[in-house]
Each structure stands twice: as structure tokens, then as C-alpha cells.
Amino acid sequence: MKSICKYLPGLLFLLAFSLINLCHAQHLSEKILISPHNNVFYKNSPRDLYFVIHQNEHSLLYIDVKNNPLAFETEPLQTEFLESGLLIKISNNELSKIGNGLHSIKFVMDNGEVLRSQLKIVSDSEAKNYGLNVVAFNVGHGTSVLFFLPNGETLLVDTGYDHMAEKYTIPFMKSHLPVNRHGKQRIDHIFISHWHYDHFHGLNNILDAFDVGSIKYNLSEPERGDWRKDPYNYAKHGFEPVHSPQFKVGNVIDDIGGDDVKIKILNAAEFDLERYPYFHSKYFGEWDNANNRSLSFILKFKDFVFNFGGDTYQHGQIAMLQHFPELLAKTHVYHGNHHFHGGLSTDFLKHINPYLFIASACDVAYDRAAFVSDVMNNVVPTLEQESNIFIENLHTFEVGHIVIRVDGSLDWTDSSTEIIYETYYSEADDFPKFRILYLD
Known part of the structure; x- marks a missing residue:
């Protein structure tokens, strides 16, 4: 997978912008956080889904939906400003196996903590018209x-x-x-x-x-x-x-x-x-x-x-x-x-x-x-x-x-x-x- 921040537009401007208070943060929280917390997958227009975990040095053991394991790929999400993150990819092939409806994806960490992200599986991305x-x-x-x-x-x-x-x-x-x-x-x-x-x-x-x-x-x-x-x-x-x-x-x-x-x-x-x-x-x-x-x-x-x-x-x-x-x-x-x-x-x-x-x-x-x-x-x-x-x-x-x-x-x-x-x-x-x- 490619780096999530391959381009840093305006970085030189940002570094020179002395009006901002710096905090040199490594973690958003002492908690393990996942983003996005909700998502939608369309079977008529399948795509891979990506998630980010700020895991505070912990690792991901497995992912499942209703006790059915999902295969996944990971790579470290680490930059000059973010030292402890994990980028997770779940392929569209894996997601297509899940039935329609609202599901809770379970991410289990090595310290026993369980993170959840809500996933809605929909057959047709154009089934509902929005204004x-x-x-x-x-x-x-x-x-x-x-x-x-x-x-x-x-x-x-x-x-x-x-x-x-x-x-x-x-x-x-x-x-x-x-x-x-x-x-x-x-x-x-x-x-x-x-x-x-x-x-x-x-x-x-x-x-x-x-x-x-x-x-x-x-x-x-x-x-x-x-x-x-x-x-x-x-x-x-x-x-x-x-x-x-x-x-x-x-x-x-x-x-x-x-x-x-x-x-x-x-x-x-x-x-x-x-x-x-x-x-x-x-x-x-x-x-x-x-x-x-x-x-x-x-x-x-x-x-x-x-x-x-x-x-x-x-x-x-x-x-x-x-x-x-x-x-x-x-x-x-x-x-x-x-x-x-x-x-x-x-x-x-x-x-x-x-x-x-x-x-x-x-x-x-x-x-x-x-x-x-x-x-x-x-x-x-x-x-x-x-x-x-x-x-x-x-x-x-x-x-x-x-x-x-x-x-x-x-x-x-x-x-x-x-x-x-x-x-x-x-x-x-x-x-x-x-x-x-x-x-x-």
C-alpha cells in the first residue's frame, strides 16, 4: 500500500507559520482509537475499506464480523508528527462475503481491548435518492x-x-x-x-x-x-x-x-x-x-x-x-x-x-x-x-x-x-x- 501522506502540500508554509502553539503530540489519547467509526459498503460498487488505529504501541490480533474472521493487511502509519498508528486494509472481496444490513466489525488488540466500527452493507449505492x-x-x-x-x-x-x-x-x-x-x-x-x-x-x-x-x-x-x-x-x-x-x-x-x-x-x-x-x-x-x-x-x-x-x-x-x-x-x-x-x-x-x-x-x-x-x-x-x-x-x-x-x-x-x-x-x-x- 502507498503512504497515506505521499504529498504534504504547504508543509514548508506550515513549518514556518509561527503563530501556532506546538504540542508535539504522539497520541490523541491514552485510549486506543479507531477511525472511521462508521462506514458503508456497496456491493454494486465494491471497494477496499481502510481504517486507522492509534494503538499506542499495541498490535492488532484479528478482525471479525459475527465471529467470522476477516482477512486484512496492515502497515505502520508513522510520520514525523504521528509515531504510533496503524493503517488497516480490508479487501472488497472479504467485505462482499458479508450479508446485507448493519454490522459491527470487531478489532481485537493484543492487550485484550476490543474496538468496534459500524458497517452498513448495501446492495445498490443508488437505491435511495438524496436531496x-x-x-x-x-x-x-x-x-x-x-x-x-x-x-x-x-x-x-x-x-x-x-x-x-x-x-x-x-x-x-x-x-x-x-x-x-x-x-x-x-x-x-x-x-x-x-x-x-x-x-x-x-x-x-x-x-x-x-x-x-x-x-x-x-x-x-x-x-x-x-x-x-x-x-x-x-x-x-x-x-x-x-x-x-x-x-x-x-x-x-x-x-x-x-x-x-x-x-x-x-x-x-x-x-x-x-x-x-x-x-x-x-x-x-x-x-x-x-x-x-x-x-x-x-x-x-x-x-x-x-x-x-x-x-x-x-x-x-x-x-x-x-x-x-x-x-x-x-x-x-x-x-x-x-x-x-x-x-x-x-x-x-x-x-x-x-x-x-x-x-x-x-x-x-x-x-x-x-x-x-x-x-x-x-x-x-x-x-x-x-x-x-x-x-x-x-x-x-x-x-x-x-x-x-x-x-x-x-x-x-x-x-x-x-x-x-x-x-x-x-x-x-x-x-x-x-x-x-x-x-x-
Whole structure:
């Protein structure tokens, strides 16, 4: 098997980024942890499944389902920042032997501890239609999220680096985007959260590959607001990105995706100071920068809430919490702010109380207090204790792309609701068919 972090985009930038507190973490916890905790396997589109165990120097003895052993392969998952991990592969041939339904995969360690991951076996990946489909791409230290909206439109938020767009996001979209009447695949809307390379550098590659309806950007860095001055301008495409006046704190975008979709802007470079005084620069101090003024929003589809954290730090999160406490009272999926790599507000994360955290990051996150100390050893245990349900934090470095499908009409007030989802540990030479995540 290939190394899970063959590419470390932006690593030199990360190492030089002196604003982050380092914790040199080897283990997320004294406990033995497994990820992902849930998955889905489709018999009409079989693929190998990958799991990661942070085993704290312990080894895996065997895996079984209902006392039937499963063959598996392992390799150490060890990097400069993660010293005790194990990557586990279960082949699609083994998984195809399991009957349909919901199963508990048992991972037995050499110290007698038993880890479990819930697996749903489904015959047909297209048996159920969902209104909203979300793809959180694995683009290393970067961000790119694709929304297949209920009315058939598509929305891409950020692009990641150019080489990640070429190797991962563009092949995926070529497999799954519909073809328009001109014979070209189309992305209807592109949002750029801010002008940092790990968020926009693949934009030219996207424009080369697809027909694009509109590109709207958040005015987080005025010096790059004029696209003509940027070395990666888009003139050759006859296309001009525009600053969107909709990207203003408190605004609602309701002209994308259909009647059941609403996008509420929580953080942006522009805001009405009288209405939203906690966004004043005096509360941000020296951290009043492109990251803290990056685009953050919630996308609501019926009863489901996806929260896009952008690259904000704790200052932006505190301001959001001050002005939108009721709106933020429940998030179902939270796409972590600044890759869980910089400062964050644990109060904010506990308040939004998601079922699923997504960390779009590389292994360097294990060297950051924000991810290890604040998220995994503070926020997640607190939420689990208070709700008495498992809270998952999926790290794209470990599990690959994460795909979510939602019908939007679920009873999210039911504390027994579990998220059952599918992940794909992607390699460029073995790109998967469409993968879906169940929220039911």
C-alpha cells in the first residue's frame, strides 16, 4: 500500500507559520482509537475499506464480523508528527462475503481491548435518492468542498492547491458532474473563501476542465481583490471573478440550490459594525487578517445544517457566537476552521455541538494543540459525555474523501440518531465510483 501522506502540500508554509502553539503530540489519547467509526459498503460498487488505529504501541490480533474472521493487511502509519498508528486494509472481496444490513466489525488488540466500527452493507449505492450531496475532498493541508444541490446545481467552495485539484478533485468531478447541452461538464457556482493558495490555487485548473457559471469571492484581502494583479489571473478564460456583495456577515443567500436551501453568512471581510460590533478589529487585534476574515457560513437543507468554518480563528468564532447563538445552537456536520491547525474557541465548538467534525488537513495537525488538546481531548469528550452518543472526528489525512448524502427531513432532535457514512482512502490511480454517506 502507498503512504497515506505521499504529498504534504504547504508543509514548508506550515513549518514556518509561527503563530501556532506546538504540542508535539504522539497520541490523541491514552485510549486506543479507531477511525472511521462508521462506514458503508456497496456491493454494486465494491471497494477496499481502510481504517486507522492509534494503538499506542499495541498490535492488532484479528478482525471479525459475527465471529467470522476477516482477512486484512496492515502497515505502520508513522510520520514525523504521528509515531504510533496503524493503517488497516480490508479487501472488497472479504467485505462482499458479508450479508446485507448493519454490522459491527470487531478489532481485537493484543492487550485484550476490543474496538468496534459500524458497517452498513448495501446492495445498490443508488437505491435511495438524496436531496443534498456533499463531498469534502482530501486535498492535504487545504480546503475544497463540493455541494450537489437539490435543484441540480453544483457549488464548489474553494479549490485547494493546483496539484491536488489535478490529482483528486478534478478526476472526481469528471466522473460525477452532469454534461450540459454543449457537451461540457458544469460547475454552477464557485465560492472563494479567501485568497490563500491552499484555498484558491487550483482555480485555473478548474476553469480549464469545466464550464463555470460564476465565481464569487470574499473581500478578505483587498490587495488581491483586483484579479488582474494576481499572477494566477483568469483572463485567458475570458472570465472575471467578482466580489460578491452577498458575502457580508448576517446575509442570507437563498437564490442557490432551490427553495429548501439557505446559506447564512457567519463570517466575512465585510460587516455592518452597528449590527455586529463584535466583529470590530479591536476584538481581533493583531489577528485581524485574511484567515480571521475568511468566509464562514452555514448551509441549511430542510432540517440539516452543514457548517463551513473557513480559516477563522477563535476571534471570529467568538464574534459569531455573540451574534448568532440561536442560529448556531445545532450543527450536524462541522468542516473545521483553519484545518484545526490554528487558534479556536472550545466554547464555540461545544455550542454548535456537531455529530461529525471534519478536519481537512495533513498529518501536521497532530503537532498542533488546536487539534489534539482542544478538539480531541476537550471538545469531543465533553460532547460525548453530555449527549451520551459517539462524536466522530474524521481527518482527511487518514480516511480520504468524505461524502455525505442527506434527505434533510430527519429527526435531529432524537439523541439516538447516529451518522453512518462512507469514506474513501483515495489514490490517483484507483479513483472510486461515487460514494455516499447516510445520515439516518
